[in-house]
Amino acid sequence: MTTELDHQVTFLIEIDKLKGIDRRSPLVDRSRLENSAEHSWHAATSAAVLAPYAATGVDLCRVVRMLLVHDIVEIDAGDTFAYDQEGRRSQHEREAAAAARIFGLLPETQSTELTDLWKEFEAMETPDALFANAVDRYLPLLHNYYTEGSTWRGHRVTSDQVMQRMACVEQGAPALWPYVQTLIDDAVQRGYLLAD
């Protein structure tokens, strides 16, 4: 007889694979690339620390859970680089199939709950999703800044591209927005990021 716990354990063992999915960004000490599991931890922890900058009405508990599961689809779909136009075209389809398979390992109620949280994160419409995305994008900005633009320089990213990607911060974490603009300007000044 398969119990609910069997399904939950299967899911918990399956998501161990997220520790093997590399992102494009290095750790701050530049010793190696960061993986998506440790990034998810950093993002969820950052949400708790940056909660004072969130827009009104944001539910921190939901945001943290959203950030814990937001990258799980990468186990099947891989990490798509933020500035890879080609990869981003097929990203949605690949990730939707991954969500169906991986969250589908769980008992139905939990599967639906986590799938809905992930979809909400992706849609970037609710205050919770906007704040979660703001944190998820602010963190690589810090990583890049503190590694002298390691990922930006390698991919010739421009300040306009970063500004566009950071737009959700203005809605999701309005109190953080002026700092983001200053950091981007400073990164251009220091030569970490290309001016447009």
Next chain:
Amino acid sequence: MTTELDHQVTFLIEIDKLKGIDRRSPLVDRSRLENSAEHSWHAATSAAVLAPYAATGVDLCRVVRMLLVHDIVEIDAGDTFAYDQEGRRSQHEREAAAAARIFGLLPETQSTELTDLWKEFEAMETPDALFANAVDRYLPLLHNYYTEGSTWRGHRVTSDQVMQRMACVEQGAPALWPYVQTLIDDAVQRGYLLAD
């Protein structure tokens, strides 16, 4: 002028180091040792998935935040192996100093909040701390079982030692307790774990 955000960013950059702290347990695919940052992600996510097994009155939001920060002290104090009697004697002192330094990077209110969460986790007295510890200990049990006792066998761990370490599951996640006992018995049967 140093803003609150400067302190928060210093903290967020500092805790990146947790990604470089190795635990004794390998990933499920045994490709390398697990680090404490990705373990913290796995533990926090597991708490959300295993919430149905928690004792009455457990606040999942607090448990998740507790698990996100429970290992941060290891940046200074290192990971102390669960069955290392010698290391565990000096563990408390080393970790208290680490908590003071690392959480102390944050603005005062947040520093106090995270220090208190960490202390509560360590004291294992409240329902939230007991559930958080239950999850934190159940996960290595699964990891060990699914890697045929990789860590247990290397350190000649006995079923009695594991049972003792799992005792908090009975209080923190009573609905999980019978499964833990069965898993330990099965691990002994399969030769993953020494009988007493």
